[in-house]
Each structure stands twice: as C-alpha cells, then as structure tokens.
Amino acid sequence: MNAFNSATSTNKSGIFGLFRSDNGRSALLKSSAGLLSCLENVQANVLMADENFNLIYANPSAVKTLETIKEQVYEAFGVSINEIVGGSIHRFHKDPQRIERLLRNPSALPHTAEFSFGDVTLAANINSISDSGGKVSGYVVNWEDVSKINTTKRAMDRVNSMMENAPVNVIYADKDSFEITYINPASVKTLKTIEQ
Numbered sequence: 679m680n681a682f683n684s685a686t687s688t689n690k691s692g693i694f695g696l697f698r699s700d701n702g703r704s705a706l707l708k709s710s711a712g713l714l715s716c717l718e719n720v721q722a723n724v725l726m727a728d729e730n731f732n733l734i735y736a737n738p739s740a741v742k743t744l745e746t747i748k749e750q751v752y753e754a755f756g757v758s759i760n761e762i763v764g765g766s767i768h769r770f771h772k773d774p775q776r777i778e779r780l781l782r783n784p785s786a787l788p789h790t791a792e793f794s795f796g797d798v799t800l801a802a803n804i805n806s807i808s809d810s811g812g813k814v815s816g817y818v819v820n821w822e823d824v825s826k827i828n829t830t831k832r833a834m835d836r837v838n839s840m841m842e843n844a845p846v847n848v849i850y851a852d853k854d855s856f857e858i859t860y861i862n863p864a865s866v867k868t869l870k871t872i873e874q
Contacts, residue, residue: 726807727817731767731778734816743823747798754795767817781806781817792824799825 717724723740727733736744741759744751748759755769768774780786781804788805802821806814841848841860847868850860861869 722820723822725762725819725821727767727819729814729816731781731817733763733765733767736763740821747823750796750798754798782814784814797825798823799828 717735717737720737721739722737723743724735724737725733725740726735744759744762751762752758757765757769768777771777780789784806788803790801790803792799792801794800800821801824802819804817804819807816807818809815841862844862845864847865848860848862849858849865851858
C-alpha cells in the first residue's frame with residue numbers, strides 16, 4: 679500500500695494519514711514546527727480559531743490577502759488587519775448564535791460559505807480541528823477573495839442574457855472549423871419559419 683492508498687485503509691491518523699509513508703516516520707509530520715512550516719508556506723489563505731471562536735492564527739498568505747482588503751474590512755467591521763488575530767470570529771457575523779450552532783454541529787462540517795461586505799466577496803471552507811480523542815479543539819478556514827471572479831461572472835451573465843433575449847438573430851461559429859457553437863432563441867424561431 680502506498681501513501682495515497684492509506685486514505686482508504688483503516689488508518690485512523692486523520693488527514694495526515696494521506697501523506698505518511700507506511701512506516702509513519704516523517705519528521706516533518708511528527709514535529710509541530712514542521713506542520714507550522716507547512717501552514718506558513720501554503721499558498722492558500724488559512725485562519726484558525728480556538729474552541730471558543732477566538733482567532734489564534736493567520737498564515738502569511740492570509741495576511742497578504744487581508745492587506746488588499748483592509749479598508750473594506752475596517753469599514754464593514756471596525757477591525758484593523760492587525761486586530762484580527764486575538765479577537766472573536768463573531769465580530770464578522772450578523773448572527774453569532776447561528777454560526778456557533780453550525781460550527782458545533784459535526785454533521786454540518788465541513789461547511790462552505792460565501793459572504794460579502796462592501797464590494798468584497800469571500801468564499802470560505804470551514805472545518806473543525808479535533809484532538810486525538812476526537813474532541814473539537816478549534817476550527818480552520820481556508821478562504822479566498824472571489825470579488826473579481828464574481829464581478830466577471832455577473833458581467834458574463836449579463837452578456838449571455840442580452841444574447842438570449844436579443845430580438846435579432848445571433849449565430850456564433852468557431853472561426854477555424856466553422857462549427858456552429860451558439861444560436862440564440864430569435865435565430866431558432868426564424869429558422870423554424872423557413873425550415874422545410
């Protein structure tokens with residue numbers, strides 16, 4: 679069995695079982711410094727909170743991304759970027775009790791959420807962190823700023839809607855193969871009147 683197959687075995691070592699060799703002797707994974715180094719160097723925004731919902735860690739990628747939206751964060755929540763770690767996650771929630779119920783419900787995790795403030799939209803993946811006995815000791819979230827992606831998607835949706843609802847015939851063909859790849863409803867209606 680190789681390291682990738684161990685995820686489907688009876689290995690009870692959690693997520694890190696995916697990356698251990700069969701002998702489990704990886705110094706990187708056995709040391710907390712090695713695991714911290716992994717978090718420090720991953721190219722994803724990672725925040726961690728303790729079991730009381732206080733933010734206790736932000737990796738460098740998260741700090742860098744937060745710097746790009748610091749004005750919007752402060753305007754929406756009254757929190758500066760250097761105040762994020764050390765405070766409650768509930769500073770960012772309209773309904774803290776609902777969030778606590780969700781996070782304390784193991785069947786609701788992992789959870790994916792998208793939320794907006796000002797002109798910023800964040801997509802987040804949230805999960806609990808458990809100790810070796812299965813007791814929840816905190817929470818981890820990886821997130822990204824999807825504002826530009828969503829803005830582009832909305833613009834594309836508007837263009838698509840205009841094409842679909844245009845009262846003129848629109849047919850699009852691939853420039854190399856001349857294969858028709860799009861026909862709007864007005865074209866379909868017109869073509870039906872001349873078909874025979």
